[in-house]
Amino acid sequence: MVLTDHSTGVIVLLRDLLRRGAARLDAAGVPSPEVDARALLLHALGLSPVSLLTRAASEVAPADEARFEALIARRAARVPLQYLLGEVEWGGVRLRCDARALVPRPETEWLLHLTLEALSSLPAPRVLDVGTGTGALALGVKAARSGAQVSATDLSPEALTLACENAALNGLEVTWVQADLLTGVPGPFDLIVSNPPYLPDADREDVQPEVTHDPELALYGGPDGLDLARRLAAQATGVLVPGGRLLLELDPRNAPAFAAELRAQGWTADTAADLTGRERFVVAQWARR
Numbered sequence: 001m002v003l004t005d006h007s008t009g010v011i012v013l014l015r016d017l018l019r020r021g022a023a024r025l026d027a028a029g030v031p032s033p034e035v036d037a038r039a040l041l042l043h044a045l046g047l048s049p050v051s052l053l054t055r056a057a058s059e060v061a062p063a064d065e066a067r068f069e070a071l072i073a074r075r076a077a078r079v080p081l082q083y084l085l086g087e088v089e090w091g092g093v094r095l096r097c098d099a100r101a102l103v104p105r106p107e108t109e110w111l112l113h114l115t116l117e118a119l120s121s122l123p124a125p126r127v128l129d130v131g132t133g134t135g136a137l138a139l140g141v142k143a144a145r146s147g148a149q150v151s152a153t154d155l156s157p158e159a160l161t162l163a164c165e166n167a168a169l170n171g172l173e174v175t176w177v178q179a180d181l182l183t184g185v186p187g188p189f190d191l192i193v194s195n196p197p198y199l200p201d202a203d204r205e206d207v208q209p210e211v212t213h214d215p216e217l218a219l220y221g222g223p224d225g226l227d228l229a230r231r232l233a234a235q236a237t238g239v240l241v242p243g244g245r246l247l248l249e250l251d252p253r254n255a256p257a258f259a260a261e262l263r264a265q266g267w268t269a270d271t272a273a274d275l276t277g278r279e280r281f282v283v284a285q286w287a288r289r
Contacts, residue, residue, distance in 0.1 A: 021072045027076075028077075031208075040068060043085050079210075099213060099215070101215065111195060125145065132160070135166045157178055182239060190241055195249040198249070200221070249281055270282075
């Protein structure tokens with residue numbers, strides 16, 4: 001089965017439509033044009049990866065072609081892929097993604113892994129996700145550890161609304177609190193995890209076009225990117241149990257420096273690398289009281 005290009009009258013195979021979409025994304029500077037075009041084709045036509053392989057020469061309706069081309073046009077304009085797909089699989093949960101919150105990044109899944117590793121010896125841990133956004137980390141913890149008491153904060157009411165929607169989507173129960181970091185959050189907690197805004201202000205002019213679709217509130221952390229991390233660490237000492245953990249995702253340019261700051265303040269702190277080998281995560285433990 002074949003597809004007719006109504007603008008030229010030329011018959012186009014489905015696999016050629018996919019190539020055409022990838023070429024358009026490549027010309028627009030999209031970092032992963034083939035992967036994105038394939039994901040959008042699956043979404044537009046309601047296909048599984050296997051059916052795409054087996055129906056590569058199948059006919060598609062003109063409406064399906066138009067739907068795919070419209071998605072490709074928006075992706076070429078650098079609208080984030082996650083917005084166009086509507087939902088993504090992340091850390092064992094399904095997440096709706098839109099302009100209300102930062103799109104959850106693949107590297108943050110390793111922060112979830114580190115969190116679950118740190119909780120492995122606790123039967124009923126009390127966990128707080130600060131700056132939850134879509135609710136990704138909080139929901140990922142709750143999905144993996146049903147017995148955990150999971151709470152999450154965000155300053156943005158729009159982000160919390162999205163997080164609540166994602167909790168309902170996954171059938172998970174998390175306590176959501178609108179708060180500026182830990183202000184008004186009593187604790188105690190065994191572990192606090194956060195992916196706070198960490199880009200230095202100077203990065204505003206150099207970010208990828210997709211990043212401009214994320215809320216600025218979720219991106220920038222002051223002159224060196226550490227303003228929010230410093231405030232959070234200072235507040236965390238008042239709500240963590242003795243020996244409680246603080247896990248952060250930061251810019252690899254400043255994670256080692258921040259770990260050193262924490263050690264100077266009485267924390268046991270070190271960094272952990274992401275899957276590309278960059279020291280992105282800070283893993284700290286508070287012992288003073």
